[in-house]
Amino acid sequence: MSKYVLALDQGTTSSRSILFRKNGKSVAVAQKEFPQLFPSPGHVEHDPEAIWKTQLATAKNVLRKAKAKAGDVAAIGITNQRETVVLWDKSTGKPIDNAYVWQSRITAKLCDRLKAKGLEPMVTKKTGLVLDPYFSGTKIKYLLDKHKLRARARKGEILCGTIDTFLLWRLTGGQVHATDPSNASRTLLFNIHTQKWDDELLKMLGVPRAMLPEVRDSSGDFGVTDKKLFGSEIPIAGIAGDQQAATFGQGCFQPGMVKNTYGTGCFLLMNTGSKPVPSSNGLLTTVGWRINGETTYCLEGSVFVGGAAVQWLRDGLGLIKKSSDVEKLAATEPDAGGTYLVPAFVGLGAPYWDPYARGIYVGIERGTTAGHMARATVESMAYQTADVVKAMAQDSGLRLRGLRVDGGATTNDALMQFQSNLLGTRLKRPLVAETTALGAAYLAGLAVGFWKTQKDVTSNWALDREFAPKMTPAQRRKGLAGWASAVERSKAWIKP
């Protein structure tokens, strides 16, 4: 009897592997950071070999820590930083170039040109996305142009994929080239209504169909691991992008249920059931997951920089030694002293979509301290989330009632309290904070019968702590008004 499901969580800043038991608790965790590459302004890359090495090392490590063998693992689930894309040579398996990361703005001008041609309404209608450099498609085009690879890609000699696909290819020893609809729906090439790669979109970006992975259900058969890797074969049975996986791991199965993740960025997703809900307020319509051919859709608000702003205080400014130190520094002041940090370091995502916005810190006076700045940095996660919640209420016609939260920054109680205050809503933080990995584990475990039904998932969910709002409406309005004018000042900072 297999005791565990293994989740591979390939994130933006680190690779993690976690072994889960049937009760949804983790037995062991292994994590490894890898380098962030910034070769030119606004551009971000990762070395695909570093991604592979850290992911494989953590997977082996977590098995060792739990004294588990491949045979103890019922299945592997993969979850990944989304939109980041790699091209590789099919015959050698070697990447053509570094992975172009979701945060990269390298295709901003290309997006402008496509918009100028009036293509955005068609793109949005089919993909649920907007023409922003965030998504993979324009980066695939960029890489094909840069390396003059279109002819070879057309012959199927060059393959592409998001990180799930790249890892799956490597894990199966080059046997399986596939992805799931939650990842496919972030490429600008996938029609979320027909659940197929779309000819008009492929043509728009000059991407040959032959280089794209097969799109399979998020929970189901993705092949088995190469025997050489873990001693014997392990089935790979689940794939989802990190934010959709977290939504699944939080048990948001009913339409209207919402989760927000506070990690590198902040991502709010609402389950909208079997209906894709279009947005008129700057949100995305995206696939949550597809199981047994049935698609669950979500509305999503993507905020590019959340906890990454705290990392900037650490690495860019040297104000703190580790991210959690921000709590102590912020606690030296009762509030942000009227200052606001807009962390538009890679432009603004939802609901503004301005690739030319850049970060600002405003309202500085003689008495402003590092403590104020730390507070403003933490509060920026809550303010950006409030913008997204407002858009979500307008799009869905539903008032938010309770929000499930997860991600590394949710250990920050002051942030959670401020967020609850700002939204005027209760926040629920679960005991298992690793909901991204857990969601991937659930998708895989459900496919192989390790868990029987989604009810098993729901009954595993347990509350750690709830936060209730304590702020007057007048205070809330004042804070939000200051934030809104700060955001205005950050927009269109660099000229195309």
Ligand SMILES: Nc1ncnc2c1ncn2[C@@H]1O[C@H](COP(=O)(O)OP(=O)(O)OP(=O)(O)O)[C@@H](O)[C@H]1O
């Ligand atoms: N106490 C804290 N207060 C505020 N932010 C914090 C705190 N502890 C960690 N963080 C932030 O949380 C983030 C890490 O969270 P998490 O591990 O969930 O990130 P992630 O998004 O999963 O990372 P990846 O993008 O690699 O997947 C970092 O950006 C870090 O700065």
Ligand SMILES: [Mg+2]
């Ligand atoms: Mg993550």
